[in-house]
Amino acid sequence: MTRQEKGQLIEELTEKLSNTGYFYVADASGLSVAETNAFRAFCYEKGVEYKVVKNSFIQKALEKQEADFSGMFDSLKGFSGILFSPEVGNAPAKVLKEFRKKHDLNKPLLKAAAIDTDVFVGEEHLTYLSELKSKNELIGDVIALLQSPAKNVVSALQSGGNKISGLVKALEERAQ
The missing domain is CATH 1.20.5 (Single alpha-helices involved in coiled-coils or other helix-helix interfaces)
Structure with a gap:
């Protein structure tokens, strides 16, 4: 990937984060290809967009936001995927919980979430976020x-x- 392509990807991600009030960073490492494809399909069914992006690209895109998302930076290690929800803040959390329950898995894990300008870091917030109205x-x-x-x-x-x-x-x- 050239420097120009990387810059374009970061700009696209920056714009997506600016236009989306709700996004979650999840760790789906350890899932098989079939499980990952099932997770992508499940996200699509529920109206949630799922993208796998390099942590450095996510951090650079977050740094360009007006709001302060620096609390999420420590969670950007290892495998990361972003779940975007254009309208409903609890949709990605519900998707994570339902997918785990449906497939009897303990993955994907919630690394961090941003609801408007509030940042939630850690798996322990998943239940709370899924119950938000x-x-x-x-x-x-x-x-x-x-x-x-x-x-x-x-x-x-x-x-x-x-x-x-x-x-x-x-x-x-x-x-x-």
């Missing part, structure tokens, strides 16, 4: 909370209306 899920929760009091009022009025009409009917029958 997406933006749409949070909006849905807020709407449900806002609708809850209104639903209670409407339901109370509707049930009260039935009671009142029942009382009026009973009084009318007594009067006759």
Whole structure:
């Protein structure tokens, strides 16, 4: 690979990282070719892009970002692949967990993750990251909370209306 090709690859990766709010660095070393292909296919099915990139290229691309991702630099050793999720921050974490469970493996391992500008380093964060709610899920929760009091009022009025009409009917029958 020529210096120009390397520079172009770093620029492409820099742009991809700038345009993607969520990315994870994972270690898939030790997987067989068939398992690696299955992992790539699984990522594709779930809408997550997976690329294997040299650690030095990842670090150079991270250094060019506005946000400070220096906390990830120590995890850029050995085999590294990047998982990109354009819209959902927990999608790569869910992909890692589901793939492991489905194939009864303990790989790929989470090395580091970036959610917006927050950095999470280490495998111990995988469960936490997989349980994060997406933006749409949070909006849905807020709407449900806002609708809850209104639903209670409407339901109370509707049930009260039935009671009142029942009382009026009973009084009318007594009067006759």
